[in-house]
Amino acid sequence: MTAQEMYDWDQTAIQTSGLSGTMLMENAGRSVSREVEKKINRQQNVIVLIGGGNNGGDGYVIARTLLNHGYRVEAWQVVPDEKIHGDALTHKEIFLQSGYVVRHTEDVSVLGKDMQQADVIIDCMLGIGIKGKLRSPISEVVELVNEQNAYTISIDIPSGVPADEGFGEFDAVKADETVVIAAPKMSAFLESTSYYYGKWTIVEIGLPVKLLPNPRRQLWTKRDASTTVPIRAKHSHKGSHGKGLVIGGSYHMPGSIAMTARAALRSGIGLLSIATPTTAIPSVAPFLQEATFEPLPEEQGVMMEIDGVDWSKYNGTAIGMGMGREVNASSIFQTLFQHAKGPVLIDADGLYHVKDKLMKYADRPDPVILTPHPGEFAHLIDRSIPEVMQSPFTLTRGFAEKYGVYVVLKGPATIITSPQGDQRVELSGNAGLAKGGSGDVLSGVLLALTLQSKSVFDALANGCMIHGLTAERLTENHHSTTGLLASDLIEGLSETFRTFSVSM
Numbered sequence: 001m002t003a004q005e006m007y008d009w010d011q012t013a014i015q016t017s018g019l020s021g022t023m024l025m026e027n028a029g030r031s032v033s034r035e036v037e038k039k040i041n042r043q044q045n046v047i048v049l050i051g052g053g054n055n056g057g058d059g060y061v062i063a064r065t066l067l068n069h070g071y072r073v074e075a076w077q078v079v080p081d082e083k084i085h086g087d088a089l090t091h092k093e094i095f096l097q098s099g100y101v102v103r104h105t106e107d108v109s110v111l112g113k114d115m116q117q118a119d120v121i122i123d124c125m126l127g128i129g130i131k132g133k134l135r136s137p138i139s140e141v142v143e144l145v146n147e148q149n150a151y152t153i154s155i156d157i158p159s160g161v162p163a164d165e166g167f168g169e170f171d172a173v174k175a176d177e178t179v180v181i182a183a184p185k186m187s188a189f190l191e192s193t194s195y196y197y198g199k200w201t202i203v204e205i206g207l208p209v210k211l212l213p214n215p216r217r218q219l220w221t222k223r224d225a226s227t228t229v230p231i232r233a234k235h236s237h238k239g240s241h242g243k244g245l246v247i248g249g250s251y252h253m254p255g256s257i258a259m260t261a262r263a264a265l266r267s268g269i270g271l272l273s274i275a276t277p278t279t280a281i282p283s284v285a286p287f288l289q290e291a292t293f294e295p296l297p298e299e300q301g302v303m304m305e306i307d308g309v310d311w312s313k314y315n316g317t318a319i320g321m322g323m324g325r326e327v328n329a330s331s332i333f334q335t336l337f338q339h340a341k342g343p344v345l346i347d348a349d350g351l352y353h354v355k356d357k358l359m360k361y362a363d364r365p366d367p368v369i370l371t372p373h374p375g376e377f378a379h380l381i382d383r384s385i386p387e388v389m390q391s392p393f394t395l396t397r398g399f400a401e402k403y404g405v406y407v408v409l410k411g412p413a414t415i416i417t418s419p420q421g422d423q424r425v426e427l428s429g430n431a432g433l434a435k436g437g438s439g440d441v442l443s444g445v446l447l448a449l450t451l452q453s454k455s456v457f458d459a460l461a462n463g464c465m466i467h468g469l470t471a472e473r474l475t476e477n478h479h480s481t482t483g484l485l486a487s488d489l490i491e492g493l494s495e496t497f498r499t500f501s502v503s504m
């Protein structure tokens with residue numbers, strides 16, 4: 001969610017349901033404390049850092065709850081008294097009237113000495129209300145926190161990190177972990193900001209779910225996948241699981257299309273054919289006993305046209321992997337969009353070629369799916385990679401709606417956007433995937449699932465999850481993130497599908 005969506009939810013809840021701001025703050029502080037207590041013990045010195053807004057208000061509830069439960073806690077208010085008002089002031093008063101002491105000083109070095117004795121720092125200085133660059137004294141305190149060895153737990157957001165996307169430079173607490181209130185904010189998913197969160201968990205604070213504003217953004221979970229990953233019916237035949245065509249490859253680059261094709265087969269596609277230059281077939285075929293071929297005319301090992309393909313045989317196509325940049329792209333994509341039936345997935349070199357051509361195909365009745373990494377997406381929209389990384393939600397939504405396509409923006413947090421602008425975030429995977437070939441594997445998984453699922457949107461989210469979970473499982477067992485190869489991933493898919501009880 002964005003900060004504004006959080007405020008709207010909060011306000012609607014207060015105006016409609018009878019819940020008050022102080023009740024929600026009490027709930028937030030107590031839910032957070034329950035989570036924090038799993039990580040700390042009563043011998044440790046805990047410091048709670050309290051700022052001037054409602055994030056600080058949460059801090060007063062957390063400090064009181066932990067003290068009531070017998071923990072060793074010091075509550076440090078890091079802003080002057082006149083900054084504390086509203087619900088936060090109410091909870092400060094409850095804290096004081098419970099017999100507890102608030103510490104504050106104008107001199108940050110006094111706090112610094114105290115912090116050196118701390119085993120745990122709980123950061124409640126700034127939440128979603130942060131604006132602009134950090135101001136003194138919080139800027140100094142943030143610096144101090146980052147110098148300590150103490151285990152740092154931030155509440156809602158690491159203080160200093162903006163809640164939303166679109167921000168450039170900032171200073172912030174580098175948390176070991178973050179306990180997020182009610183719903184994750186956009187910055188938990190961006191590469192430049194997610195690092196500050198450490199590991200994060202979400203706590204529920206009693207906001208009425210029925211009053212939730214619809215942000216049209218959703219975190220895709222295993223529970224979502226378990227009800228939507230296609231189950232193979234007992235009496236199905238190969239035709240019921242899709243007849244896919246993969247177009248790509250060249251004499252010099254036969255590997256990527258072989259990986260896409262093999263991943264599609266390992267993901268349950270019924271039949272698969274490969275359209276590739278004739279001279280590439282001998283290199284591709286040994287990996288794919290189950291596939292058939294559409295040999296393409298070529299020049300110097302690169303495909304020239306795809307006119308000879310028998311389109312009636314296929315109900316879904318993936319194009320781009322290893323096809324090269326020197327092909328006659330206008331003619332190839334013209335033919336493709338004129339004749340291909342069912343979903344068309346475009347990846348790798350295909351994305352390079354399709355730039356500026358998409359408007360022409362915007363009214364295609366069947367789905368078009370683009371699967372760029374940030375560099376490819378930046379090229380598609382004529383922006384820089386940092387710009388894409390800073391505002392991936394807005395930029396992919398705008399693009400998907402404009403061209404009527406699905407976009408799968410790949411990364412540690414993969415963002416999947418539908419042509420209507422609905423978005424899903426998928427977080428599985430690890431650094432083992434940051435290698436050549438893993439994108440080719442993903443394309444194969446996505447093509448196969450798209451042809452077996454009722455919903456393209458579900459298929460894309462599930463495909464990303466299965467791809468990522470496979471990397472996680474393989475690196476837990478035999479492999480390392482260093483040594484994991486894209487081809488290992490393909491062979492690992494089968495076992496991941498088992499965990500979704502797909503009766504293949």
Ligand SMILES: NC(=O)C1=CN([C@@H]2O[C@H](COP(=O)(O)OP(=O)(O)OC[C@H]3O[C@@H](n4cnc5c(N)ncnc54)[C@H](OP(=O)(O)O)[C@@H]3O)[C@@H](O)[C@H]2O)[C@@H](O)CC1
Nearest residue numbers: 010052053054055126127128129130131132133134135156
């Ligand atoms: N339903 C919910 O969502 C619920 C949300 N809850 C909690 O409320 C939090 C949001 O609270 P919020 O709106 O009061 O904002 P918050 O993050 O405390 O920041 C405001 C303070 O920061 C200061 N400040 C700003 N910029 C600054 C800067 N650059 N450098 C230095 N200071 C700066 C600003 O100072 P001022 O500008 O006023 O001088 C003001 O004092 C949310 O994250 C969650 O924890 C729960 O309690 C319950 C339900």
Ligand SMILES: [K+]
Nearest residue numbers: 126155157159
């Ligand atoms: K915080």
